Amino acid sequence: MNEGLAVHSIWRPDSVLTGGEWDTYLAVPPLLGRPLRRVAILGNAGGTTARALGVFYPQARVDGVELDPAVTAVGRRFFGLDDNPRLHVFTADARPFLRSTDTRYDLIVVDAYRPPYVPFYLATREFFRLARSRLAPGGAIVLNVGATPGDHRLANGVSGTLATEFPLVLTWQALRFNQFVIGFDRPAPRAVLVRRLRGGPSRLRSLTALLAREMRTASPAERPWTDDRAPVEWITDRMILEFAAKGGRFEEYPLPTAP
Structure with missing residues (x-):
């Protein structure tokens, strides 16, 4: 999709694990320290x-x-979209959906890409303030942010902005071209988070161990992004062009959960 630049979904007949960015979200629920009851996936x-x-x-x-x-119709036909009986699909834009719902979520997943861009209006203080208001107490938000090896400008902008609205923000460079940013409604010491990760699903042990080892704490930005100023496209363009100009190869390495 998106001019041949993107893969948005994968289906395997023998496993729900892919070795790709979709698996990373599965490592986040143990960080909450309680059963996962309600999730919103934006994208x-x-x-x-x-x-x-x-x-x-x-x-x-x-x-x-x-x-x-x-896209939803294709998901139902080819990608096992209806395999999860507790999935309810809404046809809507992400931010208006959050604004209109009264539901409080344990986890909000933001994966609404039009590669290579993250929509700027899902990376601002105003959006993050709205998202936090739709979290249950102690909930979290996780965002998939594009990156190139060694260049964290985009992720730093997102995480720094998120940290102006959330008391604890972690970053995780899970893949060469994907960095994940996690904001918590309530702070917790690193030792507590690591202990929670150890109690996650056994089949995800290699993934949660990776998160425990590589997660980093983000600090609030001095100039956070707002609805009036969020230079997502400019940063993304420069990041990709500079990587390509250096002869960088756009090859991804799978996560340890790869089938």
């Missing part, structure tokens, strides 16, 4: 993440928000 696409959540956290209701009904 549901064909339902890869929702399907996996249904296997590893079957008690959780998942609200999958997808802007394009054609």
